[in-house]
Amino acid sequence: MSESHGTDPYAETDDQAALRELARGIADREIAPRAHEHDESGEPPLPQAKAMAAADLLRVTIGEQWGGFGYGDIEASIVLEEIARADVSAAIWAQLTFNGPPRGIEHLGPPAMQERWLPGCANGDELISIGITEPDAGSAVQEMRTTLTAQGAGFRLNGYKNYSTLGHAASGVLVWCRWPGGSGANGIGAVVIETARPGVSLAGIHQSMGVHAATEAELAFDDVEIGPEDILIAGDPTNTSAFKQLLAHLNHERCGNASMCIGAASGALEYATRYLNDRVIGGSPLAQRQGLQWKLADMAIALDSARLLLKRALHLAGPAGTPPALETAMAKTAANRAAKLVCDDAMQLLGGYGYSREYPLERAYRDIRGLCMGAGTIEAQLNYVGTNVARGRTTNSPGWIGQRFE
Numbered sequence: 385m386s387e388s389h390g391t392d393p394y395a396e397t398d399d400q401a402a403l404r405e406l407a408r409g410i411a412d413r414e415i416a417p418r419a420h421e422h423d424e425s426g427e428p429p430l431p432q433a434k435a436m437a438a439a440d441l442l443r444v445t446i447g448e449q450w451g452g453f454g455y456g457d458i459e460a461s462i463v464l465e466e467i468a469r470a471d472v473s474a475a476i477w478a479q480l481t482f483n484g485p486p487r488g489i490e491h492l493g494p495p496a497m498q499e500r501w502l503p504g505c506a507n508g509d510e511l512i513s514i515g516i517t518e519p520d521a522g523s524a525v526q527e528m529r530t531t532l533t534a535q536g537a538g539f540r541l542n543g544y545k546n547y548s549t550l551g552h553a554a555s556g557v558l559v560w561c562r563w564p565g566g567s568g569a570n571g572i573g574a575v576v577i578e579t580a581r582p583g584v585s586l587a588g589i590h591q592s593m594g595v596h597a598a599t600e601a602e603l604a605f606d607d608v609e610i611g612p613e614d615i616l617i618a619g620d621p622t623n624t625s626a627f628k629q630l631l632a633h634l635n636h637e638r639c640g641n642a643s644m645c646i647g648a649a650s651g652a653l654e655y656a657t658r659y660l661n662d663r664v665i666g667g668s669p670l671a672q673r674q675g676l677q678w679k680l681a682d683m684a685i686a687l688d689s690a691r692l693l694l695k696r697a698l699h700l701a702g703p704a705g706t707p708p709a710l711e712t713a714m715a716k717t718a719a720n721r722a723a724k725l726v727c728d729d730a731m732q733l734l735g736g737y738g739y740s741r742e743y744p745l746e747r748a749y750r751d752i753r754g755l756c757m758g759a760g761t762i763e764a765q766l767n768y769v770g771t772n773v774a775r776g777r778t779t780n781s782p783g784w785i786g787q788r789f790e
């Protein structure tokens with residue numbers, strides 16, 4: 385008789401399970417074998433993107449009218465988890481396609497912009513990077529200086545974005561910028577332009593600790609002509625409405641970030657567990673040592689806790705919605721922290737080999753470290769959760785503050 389008599393509210397459908405199997409097969413055959421080489425060379429993951437495109441994996445979230453499958457955040461998360469289990473850098477290409485600019489373009493963009501970009505993103509020919517962060521505007525994004533000035537029916541764009549993941553490999557870039565007359569969060573909107581457009585230049589490529597194959601570029605915008613067709617969402621200098629819509633879209637990206645953390649950490653846990661079973665010391669496998677089993681237990685618990693929080697946020701989004709901010713902030717924080725713990729301990733469990741570049745664990749450890757900063761730092765998520773809790777708003781108990789506890 386089975387131990388459990390209930391049902392798993394987050395169980396995958398047959399279609400979702402099939403998608404996971406497909407993604408895992410591509411990850412094992414096409415992504416994992418290339419990960420080390422691209423990590424060493426820093427070459428963007430173009431062959432990996434081609435392999436994902438050939439398997440139709442990049443079509444997951446984009447609407448059917450543009451050649452996609454029109455699935456939601458759950459399916460995006462499944463693919464990201466499986467690809468990141470083999471290689472975070474390759475998963476980042478899919479993350480930009482699923483949870484980056486194409487989503488905003490589909491939800492907010494004008495028809496001409498949708499036609500221009502979405503079919504190419506769905507088949508892997510186009511990649512759009514994201515330009516939000518500036519040297520003096522990271523967590524405090526409302527301090528941004530990148531600005532539009534009016535010119536005829538359009539604008540000119542001037543500014544500098546210093547952390548645009550894969551900006552050096554992308555054909556387009558979504559730029560958050562300030563509309564004339566705006567200050568603070570008022571008047572922030574966004575445009576989408578080609579990276580080959582006159583006035584856009586690559587100012588540098590970061591030499592980061594991890595995600596070497598999907599590192600961040602510095603992009604400069606010097607009097608770039610912006611037409612009405614390039615406007616994703618116009619900023620209104622009198623209010624923050626466009627800014628808030630842009631912020632809400634980041635919840636997709638945060639769930640994708642959490643998925644990649646969970647995927648990479650799952651891969652690390654599996655690898656370390658296999659190693660402990662194979663490594664015989666003093667006549668028995670290391671996996672039989674209770675001290676090490678406790679480590680594995682802590683890793684598995686951290687990972688499952690994060691996974692459950694993520695699944696809640698994804699299921700609340702539904703097939704076509706946006707994951708809610710509070711649940712998303714909790715999930716991203718838990719996934720970032722779980723990945724740090726799991727990848728660190730997995731490396732430790734391999735002893736000296738874990739620290740060696742010949743084994744994939746130190747790469748996963750370096751890669752997930754960057755994910756703890758991208759898409760809003762852990763501290764930014766904690767600020768949001770903490771502000772809500774301090775006001776008496778938690779996810780399962782809204783408004784308990786002020787009640788008497790007897």
Ligand SMILES: Cc1cc2nc3c(=O)[nH]c(=O)nc-3n(C[C@H](O)[C@H](O)[C@H](O)COP(=O)(O)OP(=O)(O)OC[C@H]3O[C@@H](n4cnc5c(N)ncnc54)[C@H](O)[C@@H]3O)c2cc1C
Pocket residue numbers: 513514515516517519521522523524545547548549595600754755757758759760761762763764767
């Ligand atoms: C791998 C990677 C990929 C990235 N990809 C992109 C991308 O594609 N596009 C893009 O636009 N940006 C990208 N970024 C930039 C990223 O979004 C920023 O690094 C992040 O928002 C933090 O901004 P900052 O680096 O300026 O740090 P700061 O905002 O200066 O923060 C420094 C430290 O202070 C903490 N802190 C800041 N404010 C507060 C506060 N109010 N309360 C408590 N703690 C606070 C932060 O959490 C952090 O620990 C990427 C970054 C990384 C590492």
